[in-house]
Amino acid sequence: MSGGLTSLSFPKNAHAALANPPLLKAIAHIEETLVSGRRRATEALPEFEALRDAGRDIKAHTLAHLDLYLEAFERKVMEAGGFVHWAADAADANRIILDICQKAGARRVTKGKSMITEEVGLNAYLQANGIAPVETDLGEYIIQLRGETPSHIIAPAVHVNKEQVAADFRRVHTDLDPKRNLEEPTSLLAEARGVLRESFLSADVGITGANFLVAETGSTVIVTNEGNGDLTQILPKTHIVLASIEKVVPTLEDVATIMRLLARSATGQEMSVYTTFSTGPRRPGDPDGPEAFHVVLLDNGRSAMLGSEFEDMLRCIRCGACINHCPVYRSIGGHAYGSVYPGPMGSVLTPSLQGLEKSAHLANASTLCGRCESVCPMRIPLPKMLRHWREKEFERHLTPKKARFGLAAWRFLATRPRLYGLATRFGAWGLARLAGRDGALRQVPLAGGWTRWRDLPAPEGGTFRTEWAKRGRK
Amino acid sequence: MTTPKPRVALFVTCLVDFFRPTVGFSAVKLLEDAGCDVSVPAGQTCCGQPAYNSGDRAGARALAEQVIALFEGFDHVVIPSGSCAGMVKTHYPDLFSGEPNWRLRAEALADKTHELTSFLVDVLGVAPLPATWEGTATYHDSCSGLRELGVKDQPRRLLSAVDGLAIKEMRDPEACCGFGGAFCVKYDEISNAIVERKVADVRSTGAELLLAGDLGCLLNIAGKLRREGSSVEVRHVAEVLAGMANGPAIGETRK
Ligand code: SF4
Numbered sequence: 001m002s003g004g005l006t007s008l009s010f011p012k013n014a015h016a017a018l019a020n021p022p023l024l025k026a027i028a029h030i031e032e033t034l035v036s037g038r039r040r041a042t043e044a045l046p047e048f049e050a051l052r053d054a055g056r057d058i059k060a061h062t063l064a065h066l067d068l069y070l071e072a073f074e075r076k077v078m079e080a081g082g083f084v085h086w087a088a089d090a091a092d093a094n095r096i097i098l099d100i101c102q103k104a105g106a107r108r109v110t111k112g113k114s115m116i117t118e119e120v121g122l123n124a125y126l127q128a129n130g131i132a133p134v135e136t137d138l139g140e141y142i143i144q145l146r147g148e149t150p151s152h153i154i155a156p157a158v159h160v161n162k163e164q165v166a167a168d169f170r171r172v173h174t175d176l177d178p179k180r181n182l183e184e185p186t187s188l189l190a191e192a193r194g195v196l197r198e199s200f201l202s203a204d205v206g207i208t209g210a211n212f213l214v215a216e217t218g219s220t221v222i223v224t225n226e227g228n229g230d231l232t233q234i235l236p237k238t239h240i241v242l243a244s245i246e247k248v249v250p251t252l253e254d255v256a257t258i259m260r261l262l263a264r265s266a267t268g269q270e271m272s273v274y275t276t277f278s279t280g281p282r283r284p285g286d287p288d289g290p291e292a293f294h295v296v297l298l299d300n301g302r303s304a305m306l307g308s309e310f311e312d313m314l315r316c317i318r319c320g321a322c323i324n325h326c327p328v329y330r331s332i333g334g335h336a337y338g339s340v341y342p343g344p345m346g347s348v349l350t351p352s353l354q355g356l357e358k359s360a361h362l363a364n365a366s367t368l369c370g371r372c373e374s375v376c377p378m379r380i381p382l383p384k385m386l387r388h389w390r391e392k393e394f395e396r397h398l399t400p401k402k403a404r405f406g407l408a409a410w411r412f413l414a415t416r417p418r419l420y421g422l423a424t425r426f427g428a429w430g431l432a433r434l435a436g437r438d439g440a441l442r443q444v445p446l447a448g449g450w451t452r453w454r455d456l457p458a459p460e461g462g463t464f465r466t467e468w469a470k471r472g473r474k
Numbered sequence: 475m476t477t478p479k480p481r482v483a484l485f486v487t488c489l490v491d492f493f494r495p496t497v498g499f500s501a502v503k504l505l506e507d508a509g510c511d512v513s514v515p516a517g518q519t520c521c522g523q524p525a526y527n528s529g530d531r532a533g534a535r536a537l538a539e540q541v542i543a544l545f546e547g548f549d550h551v552v553i554p555s556g557s558c559a560g561m562v563k564t565h566y567p568d569l570f571s572g573e574p575n576w577r578l579r580a581e582a583l584a585d586k587t588h589e590l591t592s593f594l595v596d597v598l599g600v601a602p603l604p605a606t607w608e609g610t611a612t613y614h615d616s617c618s619g620l621r622e623l624g625v626k627d628q629p630r631r632l633l634s635a636v637d638g639l640a641i642k643e644m645r646d647p648e649a650c651c652g653f654g655g656a657f658c659v660k661y662d663e664i665s666n667a668i669v670e671r672k673v674a675d676v677r678s679t680g681a682e683l684l685l686a687g688d689l690g691c692l693l694n695i696a697g698k699l700r701r702e703g704s705s706v707e708v709r710h711v712a713e714v715l716a717g718m719a720n721g722p723a724i725g726e727t728r729k
Contacts (some may be wrong), residue, residue: 302583367654369617390529414673417517440725453666454697457725464495
């Protein structure tokens with residue numbers, strides 16, 4: 001369960017996750033699905049590395065002129081008959097969306113998969129105001145049944161096994177024939193489809209996110225694998241798109257370039273199954289489409305990242321590759337982070353969104369192995385930015401006292417080579433003696449974090465520097 | 475006329491100095507065999523990585539200044555560790571942004587600093603004197619060496635010349651071992667979950683020997699193998715290349 005977990009209790013959350021075998025079993029699948037998928041897809045495309053450069057450059061250029069492109073986008077949306085609303089923060093976005101829903105007389109809204117609505121907490125807000133949101137993406141639908149939040153940005157229910165889903169469906173879909181087989185993912189999908197069909201037809205408003213906003217045409221773009229996004233935005237009378245400001249790109253051509261990176265990095269597909277462009281409401285002569293089209297542009301801390309050491313993070317296209325390849329995420333899953341966005345991208349982004357004080361641990365809970373950066377299609381230097389957050393913590397004295405003391409002591413010693421030589425000589429000699437012939441120590445005072453799980457190999461005896469000096473060498 | 479021998483300074487690193495002098499001596503032997511004039515500047519301690527990765531820029535800087543002053547006079551600086559070499563090569567210059575003098579010195583040092591196997595292969599281009607090790611080894615690619623410095627083929631190329639040694643690759647040699655400096659004690663439980671996977675991969679190759687180029691990873695993996703009661707030997711790649719792999723392996727019982 002993610003309910004109520006916060007980043008502040010990260011070690012406890014991680015502890016619980018590591019003691020949860022079904023969770024560990026579920027996230028182990030990431031290797032043979034998403035990771036191998038990406039490997040195959042990128043190996044099959046010789047120009048993939050060049051595309052990464054191109055993608056990075058498109059986003060970097062857009063961010064350098066973000067105001068211009070957003071204004072151009074707004075103009076085009078209005079020309080197409082739609083509305084654009086600017087939301088400074090989550091509360092703003094929720095208020096704007098509620099207002100549109102109320103004016104449309106909405107009781108029920110359908111939702112396409114969207115992390116941004118998770119970021120602002122839209123579902124809870126709508127519910128509190130008498131409007132029932134129904135998630136239509138299968139993964140989102142499952143976690144909505146379970147009362148959870150997404151544990152992954154592209155695979156929200158990646159922490160759940162199919163047996164658990166079958167049990168949840170039987171619990172909630174009470175008219176389900178007990179004999180009906182729900183063993184296979186396809187039969188689960190069929191069951192969900194049947195239930196959702198009704199929601200699609202009766203919803204008053206459809207809410208989606210956007211993978212791209214196109215300045216040139218005023219279009220919003222979503223990619224999905226289930227087609228639920230299309231039904232969400234075509235069937236109801238009103239379509240609301242909630243998107244953060246960095247989703248804008250200049251042209252359709254740019255969308256095409258980045259699309260070649262997105263699905264390959266995310267799932268290993270060449271393209272997602274559905275790519276849908278929405279430009280304004282239904283025009284005369286259109287066979288379908290909403291009567292009203294609204295785009296809510298969310299800032300929520302992002303404009304403050306422009307020009308800062310975190311600007312590169314705004315290139316993120318939410319593919320999830322950094323998450324899939326992260327050894328920490330792969331050990332504990334997404335809920336333990338206690339933040340909306342998990343894994344490396346989440347640990348960089350979250351402190352910008354909710355403040356560093358509330359995000360303790362996130363930047364530190366990384367080995368800085370760099371695999372995230374090596375797979376990021378947008379070449380975002382994630383480890384470097386995690387380190388920036390650590391520096392900010394240190395500057396603001398948020399680093400725990402014990403760690404600060406340790407660092408100060410180390411600096412004191414390491415900048416005094418003679419003293420250092422003496423201390424290390426005694427230390428190495430002492431530990432080697434303590435280990436005796438065993439060669440390794442099962443317990444070492446003050447090193448409990450190490451020896452709880454592994455032996456500490458003993459030093460050989462003399463330090464290199466003393467042995468070197470003994471040989472009369474310089 | 476003979477060209478003068480390149481003057482090479484060895485930065486042994488704090489972990490090698492303390493835990494595993496054999497790695498330092500192996501590095502010296504490899505460099506001298508390759509025709510270098512090797513010095514080990516006295517007064518060397520730590521490259522400053524613990525401070526840098528904990529957000530303590532001032533502490534990292536203080537150590538960087540010390541390293542720069544101590545090593546800048548040599549033709550090359552060689553380090554038997556991908557992460558310490560990565561620190562000097564890719565991070566030192568960043569520590570001095572806005573201070574042109576220091577930055578120039580940091581960049582000059584970065585340019586002539588090399589990870590050991592990369593120095594032997596990419597800079598000197600020499601084959602080490604033949605060594606022997608009978609058996610099968612598997613190689614762990616340490617993260618910083620691999621992703622910051624591109625160390626991947628160099629150690630394998632050198633090992634392919636070792637008599638009797640066969641390399642059997644593990645499932646995912648580029649996966650992190652979970653060490654991560656302070657991470658391994660701050661988030662010890664997660665670190666353990668990661669090293670458990672690494673050790674399972676190592677063990678399923680059936681190799682008798684695990685090699686890598688970074689002592690941090692080696693201590694972590696050796697410690698876990700020991701705790702699990704495995705008999706897989708763990709050594710720094712330099713020990714095997716230099717023919718100095720005859721003493722007890724890392725964490726191994728002394729005879
Ligand atoms: S940071 Fe990079 S890899 Fe991670 S989700 Fe964003 S674009 Fe994908």
